[in-house]
Amino acid sequence: MPAEGIPGLSVAGGWDVPPRLNMAAQALGGDPDRLAIIDLTGPARRDVTVAELAAMADALARRLLAEGVVTGDRVGVLLSQSPWCAAAHLAIWKIGAISVPLFKLFKHDALRSRVGDAGARLVLTDPEGAGLLGDLATPLMVEEAGIAGDPVPFADTGSEDPAVLIYTSGTTGSPKGALHAHRVLTGHLPGVFLSHDRLGQPGDCLWTPADWAWIGGLFDVLMPGLALGVPVVAARMEKFTPEGAAKIIAQASVRNVFFPPTALRMLKAADQGVPGLRSVASGGEPLGAEMLAWGRGAFGLEINEFYGQTECNMIATSCGADFPARPGCIGKPVPGHEIAVLDGAGQPTMEEGDVAVRRGSASMLLQYWNNPEETAKKVQGDWLITGDRGVWEGDYLRFVGREDDVITSAGYRIGPAEIEDCLMTHPDVATVGVVGKPDPLRTEIVKAYVVRKPGATATGTDLQAYVKERLASYSYPREIAFLDALPMTVTGKVIRKELKRRAAAEQEAEQ
Template sequence: MAVKEKAWYSCYPEAIPKSLTYPDHPLPYFLEQAAKDFPEREALYFLGKRLTYQELLDDVYRMAQVLKELGIKQGDRVSIMLPNSPQSVISYYAVLLIGGIVVQTNPMYKERELEHQLNDSGTETIICLDLVYQQVEKIRARTPLKRIIVTGIKDYLPFPKNLLYPLKLKKDGIHVEIPYGDGVYAFSQLMKKALPQPVKSEISSMDDIALIQYTGGTTGFAKGAMLTHRNTVVNIIQCNAWVHKAKYGEEKMLALVPFFHVYGMTVAMNYAIYKAATIILLPKFNTKETLKVIDKERPTLFPGAPTMYVALLNHPDTPKYDLSSIQACISGSAPLPLVVQEKFEKLTGGRLVEGYGLTESSPVTHANPIWEKRKNGSIGLPWPDTDCRILDPNTGEEVPPGVPGKLQVRGPQVMKGYWNQEKETARALSDGWLNTGDIAMMDDEGYFYIMDRQKDMIIAGGFNIYPREVEEVLYDHPKVQEAAVIGVPDPYRGETVKAFIVLKPGKTTTEEELDRYCREKLANYKVPRKYEFREELPKTTVGKVLKRVLIEEENRKSEGMETTG
């Protein structure tokens, strides 16, 4: 389509091209290039351990040799069930280097979820943390698994932490015993025997699958999105264009978002390696530890989720630490409240903008310009080479600016389809257009706004209510730290609005106070009719509030009332 047809191009920053050139390389090429250009630059920092780019590449070569010797071939699926750690980066790039397909697996998965993923993907090899070995072993006989490669946090800890860590586990009552043999291997022992010899595979970046990345599985079992090397390389290059002030070989990336989540994988790992940045690895988010690491290691880039920024803003020790190294943050996985954006920028002096994406699009499709014009409450502009349209939910016809509808996206970062799911693929993709499942609106300048998930929209008394709008108002209340809004059954209105509230430490309020506050800022039909105060909200590992858990709890309450009534 001609450039003039796209409303958002009128607001594109001068520094960002509307279309980009994408190199025809598989993903590992960029690691090899970074090691060639900056062999002595620090690639990874992990709890005191430091690896240069040359050391990282050597370890990737070693693991690639190990995998080949174990019989893993091009196209074989390998599950990586690890937190952010050197082993997760090494395993990821080693699998890709030999032409394998990475299946990222959440270490917090329960047996049912893990069994489904391994069976669905046909995975025969898993690289996992010693702390989760028992649950892997329990389901092994019911899956295609032939090989389990086990590693521990201590394997890449510096002296004396590597000696103290096992003692800490014992003190905490955690006993880790791995029965090696019979297809169970020690990561560290395999690495000791391998040589850092370059490995080459004939990989078609356009056609070959790099990842089977499973969706969140909000309805039924999760589906595996097939992302090619091309899809992921495209999204890295698009990210590079958007973060146009970042300098090659000079940045430091704070990697808090898990790599097993597509957002963390692309932005915090792959993009960082493309920029030859130092990746500051944290295996889990702890507010106090994060403050210490930012103060000491001075990251410049910090992709995160709103809950992370909220936690850092509200910790009582935050004023003791210097967070001024942070230059740019793209917030993803959940809506970014305006008050959080403003306070975090004031705290750090950097820029925090909201972006948007999906597992099926590698993941990013939109973001607000970081240093140029942005709009409050907007997910920003489509990235280069990314097309978007909004369709009427009933007629399927494109709607004009200002009218909400179903958001579809199209671009070279969109997946090949779902693994072994032809019907689901046909439902998600239509003539290259990806159905996002989100209700969105585009304004006259081409900025997009997510009104809500199509399934999250509340219809009360015939009115459409978008939870995000109500949450924005609640987040603005000086005593509210977190808010989540859902629709609950109502005999008169069909549905009504309920708000779950987490208050800031030391603060108290009442339903009446929040009701008065909301009525000043929202139309009457949007005001929550019910409130529930909680110590915390259920969340995913990336900090996204699990509204389906709240909805399920409410449904059980409703069923209980009907039974006893």
């Protein structure tokens, strides 16, 4: 794809990243009177201009400075989609601190692992979030910050200075914190622009049901929309429904949507088309020919699939305005990002291999927070190893599967280790193995195979409730099976491949 006219790139096709860069200034640039956020979270629609959003961010920045926050400090943001959520991140970046997005569906243990690992003593939140935090950190109520006061100057940050710490699930140990620099927003602009058929056309308006605590909400929608001058819709859905989505799209005259694959499947199941959209983007797992064909009828356009992960996002995409989609493929490399498929020797190959991204991508993490060992595994030599398998079909990249054991369920990447660790704290559990079981709606569901202690009586419902109370509500095991023993290696590690085979066989038997 030619780089001409693509935001974030120079005319020559390289990254247009200045040495000194503050991401808040990048998001708040341009006409201060332009519409930034359409707020549908209250009883009536509220339109927030760039100037109003900047004033909200300044109010929070003054509060953080008064609390003694300095460059490099980590500050949590525990807020749902809202103008205050956007202002919180902007305030933190503006003063040179590091924001830590936190999800309202996290329970106490999940919040504790992230807040504790990040060393975030302060969290910008609301009364609901304060109740979730308990004594984990000091909550600062965003709507109590006040607005009046002089503008806070943007910190003189470099493009390589850390700005945001986003936690991602893995297969072993606790969730890892991907530390990103101020250049990360620039790194997302080309992919977001292309996945929405050249975002920024007259009348464009952007929305996603994905929470802004995730990289898919924060950097695939909210911040790129602000940086590109496209209004972003803030709306809350307790639970995604086709009817609710259609209502939000109509209320705000949305033209561009990022739908996670599960949302698309629910729309398809309800036979719910959405007229009037100019672009639909989706990422997380391949959609397949049937879903793409349905999208053409339901939306009257091509669904543009894109690919990336928290550590290096928006690196490949489809763009119906420029080239046709290819079922099973995740598009072509986004200009600025060099993708390769590597063989066992770490050399580029046209055969199936490991999908990797060359160092230099602006959306690539700096490192895993306080975890040099995992960083060294992830970034090897000139390449970031995604952990996914792929193969080239011409200049299209076909996704083959995941090398690791991360479970993809309803668009969420769920690490089995965190769920296993939680279940192991239950007094009735002797040992446990957690895997993804194939599911036609969610791609996979979380399934736990549990060995109970002698005489224990805990039921599957008991253990599900136990996990729900401690971790995110989307990551509890939807199915629990009790076994006499788990398949183990000679060193005592659960053989997840055996459990995966068992789960797949169960799913086939149920069909």
